[in-house]
Amino acid sequence: MSVDSAAANPAADPTPPAAPPQPAARRSLATMAVRLAERWALLILLGVVVVFFGVWSRTSSVFLSVDDFRLIGSSQAVLAVLALGTIVPLICGQFDFSVGSVAGLSSVLTAAAFSHGHWPLAAGLLVGVAVGAFVGLVNGFVVTRFGVNSFIATLGSASVITGIVNWYTQGLSIVQDIPTALTDFGSGQWLGVPRTVYLLVVVALVVYYLLDHTPFGRFLHSVGSNAEAARLVGLRVPRIVFGSFVCSGTLAGIAGVLLLAQSGAGNPQVGSSLTLTAFSAAFLGATTVRPGRFNVLGTLVAIFFIAVSITGLTYAGASDFIHDLFTGGALIFAVTISAQLGRRRAGVR
Amino acid sequence: MGRVLTVDTGGGAEDGGDAVLRVRHLSKTFGGTRALADVDLDVERGEIHALLGGNGSGKSTLIKVLAGVYAGDRGEVATGGRTARADAWTPQDAFAAGLRFVHQNPGVFLDLSVAENMAIGHGFPTAAGGRIRWRDLHARTRELLQRFNIAAVPEMPLGALGPAARTMVAIARALQDSEGAHGGVLVLDEPTAALPAPEVDLLLDALRGYARAGQTILFVTHRIDEVLDIATRVTVLRDGRRVGTLPRAEISESRLVELIVGRPLEHIYPDAAPTASADTVLDMRGVAGGLARGVDLQVRRGEITGLAGLIGSGTSETLRTVFGLVPRSAGTVLLDGRPLADFDPAAAMSAGVAYVPADRGAEAIFVAMSVRENLSAAGVHRYWRGLRLRHREEQRDAHASLRDFLIRAASDTAPISTLSGGNQQKVILARWLRRRPRLLLLDEPTQGVDVGARAELWSLVRRAAAEGTAVLVVSSDFDELARVCDRVAVLRQGRVVAELRPPLLDGKRLTELAYSVEVLSA
Numbered sequence: 001m002s003v004d005s006a007a008a009n010p011a012a013d014p015t016p017p018a019a020p021p022q023p024a025a026r027r028s029l030a031t032m033a034v035r036l037a038e039r040w041a042l043l044i045l046l047g048v049v050v051v052f053f054g055v056w057s058r059t060s061s062v063f064l065s066v067d068d069f070r071l072i073g074s075s076q077a078v079l080a081v082l083a084l085g086t087i088v089p090l091i092c093g094q095f096d097f098s099v100g101s102v103a104g105l106s107s108v109l110t111a112a113a114f115s116h117g118h119w120p121l122a123a124g125l126l127v128g129v130a131v132g133a134f135v136g137l138v139n140g141f142v143v144t145r146f147g148v149n150s151f152i153a154t155l156g157s158a159s160v161i162t163g164i165v166n167w168y169t170q171g172l173s174i175v176q177d178i179p180t181a182l183t184d185f186g187s188g189q190w191l192g193v194p195r196t197v198y199l200l201v202v203v204a205l206v207v208y209y210l211l212d213h214t215p216f217g218r219f220l221h222s223v224g225s226n227a228e229a230a231r232l233v234g235l236r237v238p239r240i241v242f243g244s245f246v247c248s249g250t251l252a253g254i255a256g257v258l259l260l261a262q263s264g265a266g267n268p269q270v271g272s273s274l275t276l277t278a279f280s281a282a283f284l285g286a287t288t289v290r291p292g293r294f295n296v297l298g299t300l301v302a303i304f305f306i307a308v309s310i311t312g313l314t315y316a317g318a319s320d321f322i323h324d325l326f327t328g329g330a331l332i333f334a335v336t337i338s339a340q341l342g343r344r345r346a347g348v349r
Numbered sequence: 350m351g352r353v354l355t356v357d358t359g360g361g362a363e364d365g366g367d368a369v370l371r372v373r374h375l376s377k378t379f380g381g382t383r384a385l386a387d388v389d390l391d392v393e394r395g396e397i398h399a400l401l402g403g404n405g406s407g408k409s410t411l412i413k414v415l416a417g418v419y420a421g422d423r424g425e426v427a428t429g430g431r432t433a434r435a436d437a438w439t440p441q442d443a444f445a446a447g448l449r450f451v452h453q454n455p456g457v458f459l460d461l462s463v464a465e466n467m468a469i470g471h472g473f474p475t476a477a478g479g480r481i482r483w484r485d486l487h488a489r490t491r492e493l494l495q496r497f498n499i500a501a502v503p504e505m506p507l508g509a510l511g512p513a514a515r516t517m518v519a520i521a522r523a524l525q526d527s528e529g530a531h532g533g534v535l536v537l538d539e540p541t542a543a544l545p546a547p548e549v550d551l552l553l554d555a556l557r558g559y560a561r562a563g564q565t566i567l568f569v570t571h572r573i574d575e576v577l578d579i580a581t582r583v584t585v586l587r588d589g590r591r592v593g594t595l596p597r598a599e600i601s602e603s604r605l606v607e608l609i610v611g612r613p614l615e616h617i618y619p620d621a622a623p624t625a626s627a628d629t630v631l632d633m634r635g636v637a638g639g640l641a642r643g644v645d646l647q648v649r650r651g652e653i654t655g656l657a658g659l660i661g662s663g664t665s666e667t668l669r670t671v672f673g674l675v676p677r678s679a680g681t682v683l684l685d686g687r688p689l690a691d692f693d694p695a696a697a698m699s700a701g702v703a704y705v706p707a708d709r710g711a712e713a714i715f716v717a718m719s720v721r722e723n724l725s726a727a728g729v730h731r732y733w734r735g736l737r738l739r740h741r742e743e744q745r746d747a748h749a750s751l752r753d754f755l756i757r758a759a760s761d762t763a764p765i766s767t768l769s770g771g772n773q774q775k776v777i778l779a780r781w782l783r784r785r786p787r788l789l790l791l792d793e794p795t796q797g798v799d800v801g802a803r804a805e806l807w808s809l810v811r812r813a814a815a816e817g818t819a820v821l822v823v824s825s826d827f828d829e830l831a832r833v834c835d836r837v838a839v840l841r842q843g844r845v846v847a848e849l850r851p852p853l854l855d856g857k858r859l860t861e862l863a864y865s866v867e868v869l870s871a
Binding site: 209212214222224226228229235292293 | 674698711740
């Protein structure tokens, strides 16, 4: 989808007016350079941030040791998987605000399967992923069958899930009998790289494959760009939208299992707070690598940009408030940029 | 072009008279195109003055100049003793002069109550603190409803009224501050174009009533039967010129058709009813759906068949019914002798039907996507082999399409929005012709396409026909249809009323047939 319409108007998805005739794009060196800078702006900015905190006297002594990188890598894996989950519906013009809550639900139910049910490892992991897929199924059904705006439907389901989690756990973390194989995966390293990062890479490759190398991915983009035109080339639009929610739910389920592996506990308090950061990363990611489109690599760059910036600011003395401040600011900034990019792509000046 | 046919028996339109609105020597050009040339118009007090003309005759432009939306290039507008230059005429001037406009889409809110609709754009009566005085508003609305003879109560939602009554509410809203004032003019721009027949009668009755009460009405239309029905005088425009003004006594169907078309009416002998033959690809029998009310039509292999008709005659719906976008309420559609599934575009596609919609921006273009992706949109599965999309093969095909379909683009990865309208349309055409369809449906394929690209588009369509595709085209440009088609069927009120082929096929005949009230074929 064109990012700006998702941002500006989640309810309807107005088709931008037909582009005015333009002369064929001229490719001068200058415009090529601008394009290139635009594509990699966020990565460059990430480098600038790293250098800045590395040089600045208040943070240079502590900022970004190898351990910091490891910590950021492992701690952001959950968020990154979640952000990749959000972009699947976003591409076809839909919002899934339930991803954070679903991750919370998945981690709690997986923990419960081990702790109360004493299920074997594989079965417990399957529970987490299946729970996510099931919520995606319900979200998709409500949106496509009853025509409920996805913004509202998933905001509602997020709240319902948070309620169920708190009711089930009585607000207490589930810590007993979490298999060590799982927690080892969450905290250990292979070749000096956190093991969770390997999983993240696998998930990212799968999502990239899905979006760029399957017809389904192409259909998602088509529906997001112009749902009516998609219908008129024979696409079953509701089925595609439905599929996008199953994808985001499943990915949120995986993120939940990862969360459990990392923290060693099914914590009912974590979860819903992750949603907004995931969206910030998704929108910020859409300004880079392939400006104007939600994309996997851009999303990953955005995740690490946000994490590095917040870590640096924390070292500089900012306390917890900085997280909300920065995440929200990044979201607004990203959506503004995306709106400009989208408008330019649509030929509107 | 033969002799120019102009008449003026308008009577009493000399200076002075009782004209409440007088337009003199009005001209307007857009770029190099002349929309209005030296047009005069007199609207007299208390009359229903119809402004009649075909597509592109300049009637909409004239109304927009009167409303102050467009500035005229030359000419004058005189109202109530005051004369203004047309290039300085503003919406405020129009309002002050008592001109009130109700457009084809009357700008009403179906979810709001009738009273709220009356108040919007006019102001809610308020008390201290900005509170709305609902009782006053409802009382005033009740008066208006009575005055304009609308069967409604102020509290009911507007959506509960019929389409004609909604337009009447819009009229009442426009006229509410002119308490029975007879100085102004109510200007209605094609108010009936989107209304079903019984609703049209209701609205025309209401208009007649308002005129009897002294309201002056300028009524823009392209339907001759409406002019015959209610106009007390009619001015006809053709190609931006006023070609005649007729008083009531001289209004007749043949006269009006003559003025619209620009030459005397001839008698038409359409072909005998067509019969299905071996190379018939599309065979429609009594197909109804939307505005199509029983279409019988055959389209043959290798032929370009045109479909001509006025707005509301069911031409577009005929295409949409075949492609499965509008459900059929009656009739059968056979493709190559096999019945075509109803209301299922995907099934129509796999049966070999291709459809290029009229509204390119809203229904065909994926605006944020590349030319290549737009080209493959109707056949992505072709590249799905061995569990991955064959991007290189897709690119090769895209390059071939750019070449074969004469598409001028910087590259196949350029966003489609960077292409001109004509090149975008070629992309859409290529998208469908790549599938080698049995039947190609084209709805207004050259709309918003410049002249050069038009010729190229038609040559591409002709080539597809020569390769065996049956083509069915809808266009409101009848001259163009006559030029490019092997055969044109004329639709009126949802039915095929005539079918023309050379040498009888020309734009003027099509216009005559499309406009005529009675079926000329006997």
